Amino acid sequence: xxxDLPVDGDRLWADVMALAELTDPAQPYTRRxxxxxxxxxxxxxxxxxxxxxxxxxxxxxxxxxxxREGSDPTRGTIMLGSHSDTVPSGGRFDGxxxxxAALEVVRSLGxxxxxxxxxxxxxxxxxxxxxxxxxxxxRAMSGYLxxxxxxxxxxxxxxxxxxIDRVGGATRDLAQARRSDIAAFLELHIEQGIVxxxxxxxxxxxxxxxxxxxxxxxxxxxxxxAGTTPMTLRHDAGVAAARTIALVSxxxxxxxxxxxxxxxxxxxxxxxxxxxxNVVPGRARVVFDIRAEDHALATVFIDELDRExxxxxAATHVGRSRVALLSNTTPAACDPGLRALLAQSAEALGxxxxxxxxxxxxxxxxxxxxxPSAMLFVPCRGGKSHAPEEWAEPDALAAGAAVLRxxxxxxxMTAPERG
Amino acid sequence: xxxDLPVDGDRLWADVMALAELTDPAQPYTRRxxxxxxxxxxxxxxxxxxxxxxxxxxxxxxxxxxxREGSDPTRGTIMLGSHSDTVPSGGRFDGxxxxxAALEVVRSLGxxxxxxxxxxxxxxxxxxxxxxxxxxxxRAMSGYLxxxxxxxxxxxxxxxxxxIDRVGGATRDLAQARRSDIAAFLELHIEQGIVxxxxxxxxxxxxxxxxxxxxxxxxxxxxxxAGTTPMTLRHDAGVAAARTIALVSxxxxxxxxxxxxxxxxxxxxxxxxxxxxNVVPGRARVVFDIRAEDHALATVFIDELDRExxxxxAATHVGRSRVALLSNTTPAACDPGLRALLAQSAEALGxxxxxxxxxxxxxxxxxxxxxPSAMLFVPCRGGKSHAPEEWAEPDALAAGAAVLRxxxxxxxMTAPERG
Numbered sequence: 001x002x003x004d005l006p007v008d009g010d011r012l013w014a015d016v017m018a019l020a021e022l023t024d025p026a027q028p029y030t031r032r033x034x035x036x037x038x039x040x041x042x043x044x045x046x047x048x049x050x051x052x053x054x055x056x057x058x059x060x061x062x063x064x065x066x067x068r069e070g071s072d073p074t075r076g077t078i079m080l081g082s083h084s085d086t087v088p089s090g091g092r093f094d095g096x097x098x099x100x101a102a103l104e105v106v107r108s109l110g111x112x113x114x115x116x117x118x119x120x121x122x123x124x125x126x127x128x129x130x131x132x133x134x135x136x137x138x139r140a141m142s143g144y145l146x147x148x149x150x151x152x153x154x155x156x157x158x159x160x161x162x163x164i165d166r167v168g169g170a171t172r173d174l175a176q177a178r179r180s181d182i183a184a185f186l187e188l189h190i191e192q193g194i195v196x197x198x199x200x201x202x203x204x205x206x207x208x209x210x211x212x213x214x215x216x217x218x219x220x221x222x223x224x225x226a227g228t229t230p231m232t233l234r235h236d237a238g239v240a241a242a243r244t245i246a247l248v249s250x251x252x253x254x255x256x257x258x259x260x261x262x263x264x265x266x267x268x269x270x271x272x273x274x275x276x277x278n279v280v281p282g283r284a285r286v287v288f289d290i291r292a293e294d295h296a297l298a299t300v301f302i303d304e305l306d307r308e309x310x311x312x313x314a315a316t317h318v319g320r321s322r323v324a325l326l327s328n329t330t331p332a333a334c335d336p337g338l339r340a341l342l343a344q345s346a347e348a349l350g351x352x353x354x355x356x357x358x359x360x361x362x363x364x365x366x367x368x369x370x371x372p373s374a375m376l377f378v379p380c381r382g383g384k385s386h387a388p389e390e391w392a393e394p395d396a397l398a399a400g401a402a403v404l405r406x407x408x409x410x411x412x413m414t415a416p417e418r419g
Numbered sequence: 420x421x422x423d424l425p426v427d428g429d430r431l432w433a434d435v436m437a438l439a440e441l442t443d444p445a446q447p448y449t450r451r452x453x454x455x456x457x458x459x460x461x462x463x464x465x466x467x468x469x470x471x472x473x474x475x476x477x478x479x480x481x482x483x484x485x486x487r488e489g490s491d492p493t494r495g496t497i498m499l500g501s502h503s504d505t506v507p508s509g510g511r512f513d514g515x516x517x518x519x520a521a522l523e524v525v526r527s528l529g530x531x532x533x534x535x536x537x538x539x540x541x542x543x544x545x546x547x548x549x550x551x552x553x554x555x556x557x558r559a560m561s562g563y564l565x566x567x568x569x570x571x572x573x574x575x576x577x578x579x580x581x582x583i584d585r586v587g588g589a590t591r592d593l594a595q596a597r598r599s600d601i602a603a604f605l606e607l608h609i610e611q612g613i614v615x616x617x618x619x620x621x622x623x624x625x626x627x628x629x630x631x632x633x634x635x636x637x638x639x640x641x642x643x644x645a646g647t648t649p650m651t652l653r654h655d656a657g658v659a660a661a662r663t664i665a666l667v668s669x670x671x672x673x674x675x676x677x678x679x680x681x682x683x684x685x686x687x688x689x690x691x692x693x694x695x696x697n698v699v700p701g702r703a704r705v706v707f708d709i710r711a712e713d714h715a716l717a718t719v720f721i722d723e724l725d726r727e728x729x730x731x732x733a734a735t736h737v738g739r740s741r742v743a744l745l746s747n748t749t750p751a752a753c754d755p756g757l758r759a760l761l762a763q764s765a766e767a768l769g770x771x772x773x774x775x776x777x778x779x780x781x782x783x784x785x786x787x788x789x790x791p792s793a794m795l796f797v798p799c800r801g802g803k804s805h806a807p808e809e810w811a812e813p814d815a816l817a818a819g820a821a822v823l824r825x826x827x828x829x830x831x832m833t834a835p836e837r838g
Contacts, residue, residue: 087693087695087697087698088692088693088694088695088698089642089692089693127695127697128695128696128697132696134696134697191647192644192646192647193644193647193648210646212646214696222806223508223805223806224802224803224804224805224806225611225612225778225779225802225804225805226683226685226687226708226710226805227611227629227631227683227708227710227777227778227779227780228610228611228612228777228778228779228802228804229612229683229778229802230675230681230683231668231671231672231675231676231682231683231684232672232675232676236668236685238664238686238687238689239664239665239668239686241661242660242661242662242664242665242668242686243661243665245657245658245661246658246661246662246665249650249655249658249661249735252650253650253651256649256650256651257650257651262649263650264645264646264648264649264650265650266645266655266696266697266698266699267657267658267661267700268645268657268691268694268695268696268697268698268699268700269691269694269695269696270657270689270691270694270700271690271694272687272688272689273508274506274507274508274805275507275687275688275689275690276506276507276546276547276687276688276805277547277551277553277633277685277687277688277706277708278506278546278547278553278685278687278708278779278780278805279506279507279685279687279805280685280687281686281687281689282806287696289645289646289696289697291645291646316668358646358647359644359646359647359648360644360646360647360697361646361697383643383644383647383648384643385643385644385647386642386643386644386645386693386695386697386698387641387642387643387701
């Protein structure tokens with residue numbers, strides 16, 4: 001590890017590992033949003049934020065925030081952070097690295113009062129939650145958590161709104177989560193791809209974050225006996241879902257090869273009911289995840305998926321009891337000024353950088369709608385993410401945190417904006 | 420209801436409803452084998468058997484048995500019964516009707532000592548259990564519960580053998596469940612099809628029970644990020660499973676139409692892992708259920724499914740971490756002598772009958788390997804089974820029980836077999 005950096009790389013690494021190890025032991029590394037394990041992680045994180053001298057609170061949207069007040073209220077807040085929740089059997093860096101890097105930046109800046117207020121944020125439920133929604137906390141902060149979304153339920157029937165309140169939010173005062181004081185938001189994250197690794201580049205400067213749509217389709221057939229129901233008389237919801245998934249894979253592959261930018265579509269969630277070997281599936285629920293740099297392309301794809309799934313369902317003698325666009329975000333461009341600032345900061349510290357698009361969604365995509373926002377990617381081994389083998393080097397995390405710190409100092413030194 | 424029958428149809432109906440209502444209230448009608456609710460049902464049933472003057476025990480294979488001793492030990496045992504477990508969201512008659520009809524026959528015969536011993540049996544786990552196996556109790560009784568099957572585990576990792584012991588069995592003495600004293604086994608069951616209803620026939624005389632194979636395939640890919648992993652670099656286990664399910668539906672439909680007897684194939688169980696919207700499925704488990712009157716046809720189909728699933732997996736850049744024939748029973752013919760006896764009994768009581776094959780598996784298929792066995796079908800509305808709307812008329816159940824009783828009396832009057 002370079003020993004000339006103004007951040008403590010060992011302390012940073014130790015804290016990433018300490019938070020990551022607060023996992024469901026049967027399924028490392030799992031800390032699902034809203035779960036008891038997630039709350040364990042947040043309690044640990046709240047202590048660390050307090051130890052760093054920050055004032056800790058949970059906002060109305062359920063975001064955990066540590067704040068150091070600034071000396072010049074006209075300058076607003078510099079916000080740094082990411083999220084501490086994981087997918088099932090996820091990794092130790094996705095989200096966590098950004099939260100702990102933010103903490104380390106604040107620690108390394110010492111206790112002198114800055115001009116800007118500085119906040120470290122752990123956004124609630126960035127990963128798709130059990131309630132069918134991702135980026136719950138950053139949606140709330142940017143005003144994109146619609147009242148209808150609060151009614152989404154998990155498998156136990158708990159509403160998302162109730163779950164947010166259960167972890168410390170206050171959804172009846174949800175508007176209080178919305179912010180207008182953020183002067184800059186910077187998020188460090190692992191790349192989750194192989195561009196940096198394969199190019200031997202230290203850090204990535206994100207140009208834009210893809211738009212992400214989630215389309216839920218529930219196929220509704222009849223749960224008949226698998227032995228006595230002839231093939232010709234079946235209403236097999238599972239077969240309708242399977243045919244649709246196969247078609248989506250084919251057409252997404254064709255679109256991805258068509259040269260219209262990054263395009264992917266995935267059926268990650270599929271559940272059969274009753275899911276018994278001798279019963280024809282009476283119900284099959286699929287959630288499709290569709291991501292595109294070109295928003296128009298995603299819109300056309302979703303329309304076609306709606307039509308084609310209806311056609312395949314009819315051909316299989318089943319219906320669709322639900323077709324719902326659970327979410328549909330537009331691509332988000334990172335702030336040009338902050339991108340330049342990050343580039344200059346990296347250069348000043350001797351790190352190589354490259355501009356690249358993010359195929360993954362991030363809280364920064366929502367925050368960018370209310371404040372200048374930018375992201376810094378650190379390389380991850382083999383591009384592997386959302387898996388136990390997810391890995392980032394200690395050096396890479398320290399480099400990223402050092403660049404974040406340098407960017408904060410440069411923001412502090414700029415002349416205040418005159419309204 | 421005909422009031423000249425020698426069974427108490429009201430008592431029979433009331434007991435069917437009473438047992439059926441011991442259900443998971445959130446998911447009627449569910450009483451999964453090995454569950455606390457299942458044990459509630461068995462406790463209720465054991466009391467009813469004891470009230471009828473029967474000696475109640477659980478055999479080494481976990482079957483609940485009520486026995487009345489006979490006066491002539493050389494005549495062996497007449498066994499009547501079925502099963503009390505259900506599929507998830509199943510019905511009130513599948514299995515239950517046969518157990519309660521058997522109880523009603525014994526009650527209606529009074530307390531005089533019969534020549535044969537008479538037993539009422541509730542076979543353990545006739546429906547596919549959480550351990551991936553059906554007909555657990557009748558397999559044990561007939562010697563077809565292999566030691567390897569005792570190692571099957573449920574989602575919590577509990578072994579089937581431990582589960583059998585937990586509900587009162589004794590798998591270290593499993594051979595003690597095997598019987599050589601059964602002179603006749605008769606099982607009443609709902610048809611689970613529409614032949615009787617559409618022909619307005621009172622009762623069905625089963626000619627044969629289809630062979631049933633269960634093939635488990637686990638597709639193993641890579642749980643990569645659904646946003647950053649290009650379509651060309653994916654190892655999507657879910658897509659491989661979906662393509663295989665679509666192919667099975669197509670080829671089973673073609674075989675069913677080919678005039679080679681009853682043939683059906685179903686993918687009733689499918690689970691994705693990690694089953695999160697933004698993760699490419701790294702693992703997909705499918706259980707196929709394949710049923711044929713012609714065993715050779717099933718064998719050819721299973722071989723082709725093995726080959727084709729390997730081809731589709733390779734084309735999708737995924738592997739298969741498991742391909743296992745969980746079970747594979749041969750078709751079972753019902754005993755001609757007992758079929759004739761049931762026909763004569765029905766005729767004597769004025770009920771119309773028709774011979775028909777069973778597309779569903781039953782405990783009688785296993786018992787037929789060690790003793791003369793036959794089945795009696797009662798009509799069920801619309802052929803619906805394994806669903807909450809499953810329905811049989813009180814009259815139909817009373818007619819079936821009366822025919823069973825008549826058959827038992829005729830067996831009692833036959834001259835004993837001379838060895």
